[in-house]
Amino acid sequence: MxxxxxxxxxxxxxxxxxxxxxxxxxxxxxxxxxxxxxxxxxxxxxxxxxxTIVGIKPAPVIASFSGRGPNGLNPEILKPDLISPGVNILAAWTDAVGPTGLPSDPRKTEFNILSGTSMACPHVSGAAALLKSAHPDWSPAAIRSAMMTTTNLVDNSNRSLIDESTGKSATPYDYGSGHLNLVRAMDPGLVYDITNDDYITYLCSIGYGPKTIQVITRTPVRCPTTRKPSPENLNYPSITALFTTSRRGSLSKTIVRTATNVGQTEAVYRAKIESPRGVTITVKPPRLVFSSAVKRRSYAVTVTVDPRNMVLGETGAVFGSVTWFDGGKHVVRSPVVVTQMNPL
Structure with a gap:
């Protein structure tokens, strides 16, 4: 066949x-x-x-069946978070069924080759378990941050990741922050942590009321009443600036992030900004100084757009990045998505 x-x-x-x-x-x-x-x-x-032929190029590529963004329900949060190996994975296999999984398949094998999210997810789960073992005090959010900010964005030909279904360069709507790199994630330098209160504030910001949130928290909850929080300000390792469709002139939005130093005690990080066409991204302060007394620093990302000059293209968005460098081995990158997509 x-x-x-x-x-x-x-x-x-x-x-x-x-x-x-x-x-x-x-x-x-x-x-x-x-x-x-x-x-x-x-x-x-x-x-x-x-x-078997090894060293095939290019690799990795974004599988045609891989889950894509944007996040239709909550577009303020970029999805996917990241990608990992999930195509033609050789792994252990049960002898309860044949390699096809069909009742008519009598063959028995200790290994099988599988593809899909069901293979990519175990890679990320295993990476998270190893990170938790190496850093038992890290929260799930810190572990996710470490994986997202240290990813690879090029293939083994040192070119941008390719979308298999189109043959063109992929975007963060295809790969999120990039392809998992566990070695770098072990020592990310900075992480974006999220507390329970942060999640509660986020749920309030997307329209959930206290009674609904209490079903999750099992404790009393109060949502801010004077000023509704912005969902973009959830301390996520990626940044999305969502603008409503407008024919007016320049529009601006400021998003806040807080970085926690998990590297050397004394560290100075400087920001590098990649702004897409028609968009201006600024970071204040452009320099983060950490010490034994100061382990957390906040900064503001201001995204200014001119809809007349911003070409959204097929994805409905444009993409940039904010990257923090310490002058050594730490490179902490957050993709920036600028879109006018409205929630479903």
Missing amino acids: ILANGASNGEGLVGDAHLIPACAVGSNEGDRIKAYASSHPNPIASIDFRG
């Missing part, structure tokens, strides 16, 4: 198990094979098994 990708799946190959001899081909090869088969009365083909 020849299993050919459709156009939406591009050239990425997924190693599915089959009951009969089979091979998988990309969309372009599939089109050529179908053209050949339809134009010859007796088409002939052979399959040569040449073993």
Whole structure:
């Protein structure tokens, strides 16, 4: 059997198990094979098994079936958070069923090759467990932050990550903060922590009332009454500036983040800003100084847009970044998403 990708799946190959001899081909090869088969009365083909080839380039790429953003319900929070290995993963397999999972498959094997979120999630879960083991005092939010701010944004050809389904450069709506790099996440320098009170404030900001929130917290809750909090100010490792559609001139929004130093006690970080076309991003202060007495520092990110010059493109957003450098090995990067998308 020849299993050919459709156009939406591009050239990425997924190693599915089959009951009969089979091979998988990309969309372009599939089109050529179908053209050949339809134009010859007796088409002939052979399959040569040449073993495993390592070092394929480019890698990683964003799988065509990978979950994409934006976050339709709460667009102030970028999704996905990050990506991790999830295609053609060789892993342990139960002997209770055959490699296809079909009742008619009598084969037994200790290993299988699987693809999907069900393989990417265990990689991130395992990374989180290792981070918790190395840093038992870190909260779940700190662990997530460490993974998100230390990701890779280039492939093994040192080029921008590619979206497999389009063959074009991917965006944060495809990969979030980037591709997981556990070695760097072990020593992120700074983390963006989130407390229970921060989450309560966030729930208040997106319209949940105290009674509803108490179902989660099991304790009395009060939402601010004088000034509604902004959901963008949840201390997340990514930043999203959501503007309502407007034909007016320049629009501006300020978002606050608080960084906690988990690296060397005495440290100075400086900001580097990448602003997309039609957008101006500023950071105040542009320098964060940490010491034994000061482990947390807040800063404000002001995003100013001119809708007349901002080209949103197919994604409905433009993308930049705020990165903190300490002059050594720590590079703490947060993607910045600027969009006019309204919540569903």
